[in-house]
Amino acid sequence: MELRDRIMEGAITCFREKGIRFTMDDLAEKLGMSKKTIYTVFAGKDELLVAMVEHVFFSIKESENKVLWDKNLTTVEKLRKLMGVFPDAYRDINFQGVFELREKYPEIYEIVEEKLETGWEATIALLEQGMTEGTIRKISIPIFKMMFEASLEQFFQRDILQKNSISYQQALTEVVDILIDGVVIAPGDAGMVTK
Numbered sequence: 001m002e003l004r005d006r007i008m009e010g011a012i013t014c015f016r017e018k019g020i021r022f023t024m025d026d027l028a029e030k031l032g033m034s035k036k037t038i039y040t041v042f043a044g045k046d047e048l049l050v051a052m053v054e055h056v057f058f059s060i061k062e063s064e065n066k067v068l069w070d071k072n073l074t075t076v077e078k079l080r081k082l083m084g085v086f087p088d089a090y091r092d093i094n095f096q097g098v099f100e101l102r103e104k105y106p107e108i109y110e111i112v113e114e115k116l117e118t119g120w121e122a123t124i125a126l127l128e129q130g131m132t133e134g135t136i137r138k139i140s141i142p143i144f145k146m147m148f149e150a151s152l153e154q155f156f157q158r159d160i161l162q163k164n165s166i167s168y169q170q171a172l173t174e175v176v177d178i179l180i181d182g183v184v185i186a187p188g189d190a191g192m193v194t195k
Contacts, residue, residue, distance in 0.1 A: 053112055
């Protein structure tokens, strides 16, 4: 395993255990190496956190691609899985800690926000495909997208999950279920066109 990957895995473990409050000393101890060695790869904690964000979103994209190429799933099933995709490696990470990014590392939080707001092409294509097939009623895609993004941003901007002891994965699943079940055509429902 490359040094960078080893440090990244150690950092994710530290984040899992201590949230954003983990220190480079914690990481060095976890890895059994000197901070000097870590600093040969990452200039500091900020750079490491940016790399972690990039790594998480890259893993999400990989998981999304698996969903998109699964020929056994219907359009609606693909849409549900795609929106709720969450790599197994991150299932037990406490994403409530992302809430703390906003105040302590606003520049890194902006990267998270930007990642959440981009990469919608596959989801939009599935929504359009479902509308063409008649499995999803006609909806305004910009409104759908806004509702999903706003929900996720609220998870990160407020401590609602923490206060209610809800994991990020549980909350994401609930939001996806509410949005998808709200757009799937029920028997006898002709759907409604919204512009």
